[in-house]
Structure formats: C-alpha cells, structure tokens
Amino acid sequence: MKILNLLVIIIFLFNFNVSNAKDRNLNSKITKNLRCLICQGQSIHDSDTEFANSLKLVVEKKITEGMSENEIYEFLKTKYGEWILYDPALNQKTYILWLLPLLLFLIGGAIIFKNLKIEKN
C-alpha cells in the first residue's frame, strides 16, 4: 500500500511537470513572437523592462485561463495593434512581402525549365 501511494505521488508529480513544461514552451513561443514596444529590436521574451515583464505575466495568465495562441495574439492586437506581432498576417500592406518569394521561385523555376527544354531539343 505504501508503495502504491508513493507510485501515485510520483505519477502525479510527473504529470504535473509535463503540463507545466508544455505551458512554459507555449509561453516562450508566444513571447518570442511579441515585439517589445518600448525597447528597440527586442522581443518581449528577451527584454527585462517593466512593460515586458508585465506582458509576460499577462501571457502566462491567459494561458492558464485556457486561451489559445491565436486568441492571445488577437487580444494583444486589439490593445496594441498589429505592430506588436513579429509574424505579420497576410493583408493589404504585407501581400508583397508574402507573395514575392513565391513569385521569384516560380519565375526561377520557369527559367530553369525552359533552359532544360531548349537543351534537350
């Protein structure tokens, strides 16, 4: 019985750690994608300003409340605007940024394809 109790405790602790680690991973993933608005070129994750520290706490709180990653981004976007996200969404201002690499890839591919065809002939 003693061993069983011990086993239960160990399993409990183990599970607790796993869920904790998952939350922490998500937390650092989110805070790395957030721009520290009052420091230059730093993410919230890297910064140690009052603003960044509070924001880290808010993200932690929202995760424990059960909010998903995207919901947290949406929440912060309504507070601080799109600028707070490092990963910009596809919209009118950013479509060149997103589509240009794809376009260049297609043009390059077309050139290579054509050259190969000409050489074959």
Next chain:
Amino acid sequence: MGCSAFSKKNMKTKILLPFTIVSFLFIFFILYVGLNRSNIYIPETVTNEKIPTFKVKVFNSEKELTSKEIFENDIYYLLNIWASWCIPCRDEHPYLMELKKNKKLEIIGLNYKDKVKNANNFLNELNNPYTLILSDTDGTIAIEWGAYGVPETFLIYNGKIIKKIIGPMNNNLFKEIERAVK
C-alpha cells in the same frame, strides 16, 4: 546549327532586357515608396474603443472593484497611471491638481508597480488629485488598458476611451482636456 545558336542567343537577349528593366523598375518603385514611409511606430492617441473589463484592488485596502463599478456614472473620467518612482509623474502632477477643480471630471489613479508607503509619501508631499486610487502591483491592469508605461492618461466618457495621453501631460494637452470636458 549556327542558325539555331543565333536564334537562341537572340531570344535570350529579347527576354533578358525587358525582364531586367521590369525588375529594376519594380525594385526601384518599392524602395522609393518605402523611403517615404516612416518606420517609427506611433501609437494612436485618438481612439473610440471601449474600456477594458477587469477586476482590480483598491489602493491600500482589500476591496475589489470591477471596471463597470468604477466608471458607472454619466460624467467624464480621467484614468491616470502613476507611480512614486516615476519622475515625469511629478511634472504632470500640478495639471492633475488643476483638473481636480473641474466638477464634471473625476480623476481615478492607477498606482503602477509601487510600494504603498512610497505612494503615500508622494501624495502627502504633492497632494492627492484622485477621487479613487486603484492598485496595479504587477502591471497587468495597465496592459489591459494597452498602456506602455508611466505616466499615461485616458479620458473616458460613456464607457469609451476618447483620448489617450502617452507620457506626461503638458500645457497643450491640459487645455485639450479642459476643452473636451464641457
């Protein structure tokens, strides 16, 4: 054989030249537009967003209030985020004392990451312009307001933020508030 090599070369230059010109113009256009666009981030100061919903502790007490209870009346509210360690807060304090005289306006303080003793000393020294002081010990309430730091001031009417002042208040901003609250 010679003929096909010639046509191949000819075709290449035929494609290459327009292609180079088009890509050059394209890059030129993008960089030119980019030159005129400022990359300095300026937060919006005129907003019409609703006030956030939150629960907050009253300064130096155990009482908790919701945002609805705080901003329930049909008057103008000025939410001022301050701290005793914040130097610019001292500069804007006389403006807040002046605004306190306006009967249509209620000034609510949000004490940001501060110690009760220091905050009390600050108010004893410079007087208290606030009708109610809320306490934000970890800075999370300020985030709910979309604030960047201290000091920051929000003018609220009818459950909406109608003006946002980032940084200390000055004479012009003071007059703007006086004009808005009528």
